[in-house]
Amino acid sequence: IATKSFVEDGFRAPASKSSFSWLDKDTVIVSAAFQEEDKTRSGYPRVIKLWRRGTKLEDATPIFEGEKQHLAVGGGVEYDGDKRHVLLGKTLDFFTSHSFLRLASGENRRIPLPDDATDTAIFKGQLIFGVRSPWTAPDGTQCLPDGLYSVDFDRWIDAGEFGPFETVLAPAHRVSIAGLARTQDRLFINLMDNVRGKVIACDRTPGGWSLKPVALPDNGNVGISHAEHFGSSVSF
Structure with a gap:
């Protein structure tokens, strides 16, 4: 330059x-x-x-x-x-x-995720994913469409096998996942909830996942237009 x-x-x-x-x-x-x-x-x-x-x-x-x-x-x-x-x-x-x-x-x-895995991301050592059809994880966790799940990716790299699976977001009636985006410190889930756009901000702590709705207009179409991968800013 x-x-x-x-x-x-x-x-x-x-x-x-x-x-x-x-x-x-x-x-x-x-x-x-x-x-x-x-x-x-x-x-x-x-x-x-x-x-x-x-x-x-x-x-x-x-x-x-x-x-x-x-x-x-x-x-x-x-x-x-x-x-x-x-x-x-x-x-x-x-x-x-x-x-x-x-x-x-x-x-x-x-x-070793199912062939139809979708909505994947890597965040704070966790591999996050969804599925298009029901799938039983190696530990017996039932993974269902329009849910979001995670597993320790760092452990899999070191040991070559998955540990326990966790549910990040359980499926809900008339709610579908429209996409994921992440910054350095948060994972964002873009949802369509009964044809209304919503966004949930997630963080990963030693105690597990924490989820918090993002304050946005209640009745409209919401999308994540930008997320700073090496920073903290996000635009909707």
């Missing part, structure tokens, strides 16, 4: 259905769909590669692959405090997918 110039050895790629996500200042995660062998039958990315600054696109390192019949693959980075998680995914069709965590060892470990 000081010199009003671009960083040397920038990343240049041809137009395609590919996507890019920063891993660090000199490496991007490329969900590639440049060559026919890199594409699914739908024309979307089938291979995820690491592309380092100063190298050619064709020399990028493959780290994850889907099958031709899958809809697409994708990858990105999720920050949880000072922790950085590289998440990879296979979209099997419009409603099902498989998610993976790339470990420091280079292993892509499948996150």
